[in-house]
Amino acid sequence: MIELHAIRKAFNQGHENEYWALDGIDLSIEANKVTALRGPSGSGKTTLLTIIGCLARPTEGRVRLEGEDISGLPERFLTEIRRKRFGFIFQQFNLIKGLSALDNIILPAYPTGRPRRELLERAEELLVGLKLGHRRHAKVEWLSGGEQQRVAICRALINDPELLIADEPTANLDTHLANEFMGILESLAGQGRTILLTSHDPLVVESDVVQRVIDMRDGRIIDSR
Numbered sequence: 001m002i003e004l005h006a007i008r009k010a011f012n013q014g015h016e017n018e019y020w021a022l023d024g025i026d027l028s029i030e031a032n033k034v035t036a037l038r039g040p041s042g043s044g045k046t047t048l049l050t051i052i053g054c055l056a057r058p059t060e061g062r063v064r065l066e067g068e069d070i071s072g073l074p075e076r077f078l079t080e081i082r083r084k085r086f087g088f089i090f091q092q093f094n095l096i097k098g099l100s101a102l103d104n105i106i107l108p109a110y111p112t113g114r115p116r117r118e119l120l121e122r123a124e125e126l127l128v129g130l131k132l133g134h135r136r137h138a139k140v141e142w143l144s145g146g147e148q149q150r151v152a153i154c155r156a157l158i159n160d161p162e163l164l165i166a167d168e169p170t171a172n173l174d175t176h177l178a179n180e181f182m183g184i185l186e187s188l189a190g191q192g193r194t195i196l197l198t199s200h201d202p203l204v205v206e207s208d209v210v211q212r213v214i215d216m217r218d219g220r221i222i223d224s225r
């Protein structure tokens, strides 16, 4: 689905504090699989996610999506790809306070022009699927951490993305909620979704739901199984 070729990423390029967060990544992310990036803090996992998700551009190297080289596309095309084909679940969930669960979920779908009624129906369906239908009108700041994450998952799914990207999805969850998240992941994987996540949580990377683990260190891939 996605192929990376010789990806390098520098921060503060040309300055005294130039830092190469990724240093030669060749990787192919397969469709319909759950892949995890594992590695110590600072190994480049999040940086790699942002490049795969078209949130950032590599300094060097090529990214191909379904065979098409997207590395050089203008920003508006990348935004379009991001919106239509990827769903993101961030570590801090990034929900908008003051808005209800439903309103948070439909936000990424506004630019698509789909009718609000249709979006609300789909958002409700997603919430019910994650056993949170009864909290649909609650403001997100009233929800527990696990509930907030489920809202974030619904939001990531509202545009029916081919690839779901999650950065340290269990970092803010206790063991019980982390197990609950793994159950959700299992059902999403069962629907044939392609999922890419970063994690150093053994509960995630050692679970049977994760089909491929890629080990990173110092901006490189050191192992892959």
Ligand SMILES: Nc1ncnc2c1ncn2[C@@H]1O[C@H](COP(=O)(O)OP(=O)(O)OP(=O)(O)O)[C@@H](O)[C@H]1O
Binding pocket: 011, 012, 019, 020, 021, 039, 040, 041, 042, 043, 044, 045, 046, 047, 048
């Ligand atoms: N905007 C930035 N400016 C400068 N350096 C950065 C920037 N973003 C990341 N880095 C550096 O790049 C390296 C890789 O960071 P990255 O966030 O990808 O690591 P990570 O493996 O996801 O770590 P963690 O597990 O702690 O989230 C780190 O050393 C980090 O300090």
